[in-house]
Amino acid sequence: MRDEAPSLRERRRAETQRAIQSHAMRLFAERGYDATTVNEVAAAAGVSPMTVYRHFPTKEDLVLHGRYDPLIAARVAARPAGEPLVRRIGTALVEAARIAAEPPGRDLLLARLRLMIDTPALRARHLDSQYATQKAVADALLGDAPDPEAEFRTWVVASTCLAAMEVAITRWAQEDGVPDLPALVATALGAAFGDDFG
Missing domain, CATH: 1.10.357.10 (Tetracycline Repressor, domain 2)
Structure with missing residues (x-):
């Protein structure tokens, strides 16, 4: 395990992942997992669907990651x-x-x-x-x-x-x-x- 602090890029990546996952979890709780699309998650998080997939390759990863x-x-x-x-x-x-x-x-x-x-x-x-x-x-x-x-x-x-x-x-x-x-x-x-x- 590394001892040095994460770089600015790593921190931003982690923040983006947390934001996307947080919006996904809110939508899944409100609408249900099956009824919520990745495009809706992306819109709620203010990112493109491609950004969601870059951080979470599958819809399941939004929950399990x-x-x-x-x-x-x-x-x-x-x-x-x-x-x-x-x-x-x-x-x-x-x-x-x-x-x-x-x-x-x-x-x-x-x-x-x-x-x-x-x-x-x-x-x-x-x-x-x-x-x-x-x-x-x-x-x-x-x-x-x-x-x-x-x-x-x-x-x-x-x-x-x-x-x-x-x-x-x-x-x-x-x-x-x-x-x-x-x-x-x-x-x-x-x-x-x-x-x-x-």
């Missing part, structure tokens, strides 16, 4: 190498949940999760994005030339941890973000792994 994979991978990589895999990955997921549930991103995350739960096309696409997260976690732990047995174990643990987190964030969204998200994630991981995570 987030920056959590690099955050999770960095947190996993920063954990002590001697820790058990469950502890390394699980603790990183709890930390990422803590960051994601903080304002101002909390409301956007909650809106995104609600849409994902209610929209079949988004649920299916979200499953695809889970693979990318698993890969980011595995890459952070394994490096360039992993041992096949270690790679297998890492993918199993990463997949199980992410499945537990998925159950926790779904419950959090269904309960309108009232429960403490990091605590829900920790509870889900404890249910999956028992004393190995507790």
Whole structure:
């Protein structure tokens, strides 16, 4: 992970993405996901449809796009190498949940999760994005030339941890973000792994 501050260009790109996504989420909430077009999102954000597609290649990306994979991978990589895999990955997921549930991103995350739960096309696409997260976690732990047995174990643990987190964030969204998200994630991981995570 880079230590230097983002450049002006990177900050402007991030601001444009946030603005487009914010307008998209508002329109999806008002009109419904299926009834809202990318052209309407572009008009609401004051940009061209091409600009929307440059930042979000598909309509689904307007909802599912987030920056959590690099955050999770960095947190996993920063954990002590001697820790058990469950502890390394699980603790990183709890930390990422803590960051994601903080304002101002909390409301956007909650809106995104609600849409994902209610929209079949988004649920299916979200499953695809889970693979990318698993890969980011595995890459952070394994490096360039992993041992096949270690790679297998890492993918199993990463997949199980992410499945537990998925159950926790779904419950959090269904309960309108009232429960403490990091605590829900920790509870889900404890249910999956028992004393190995507790």
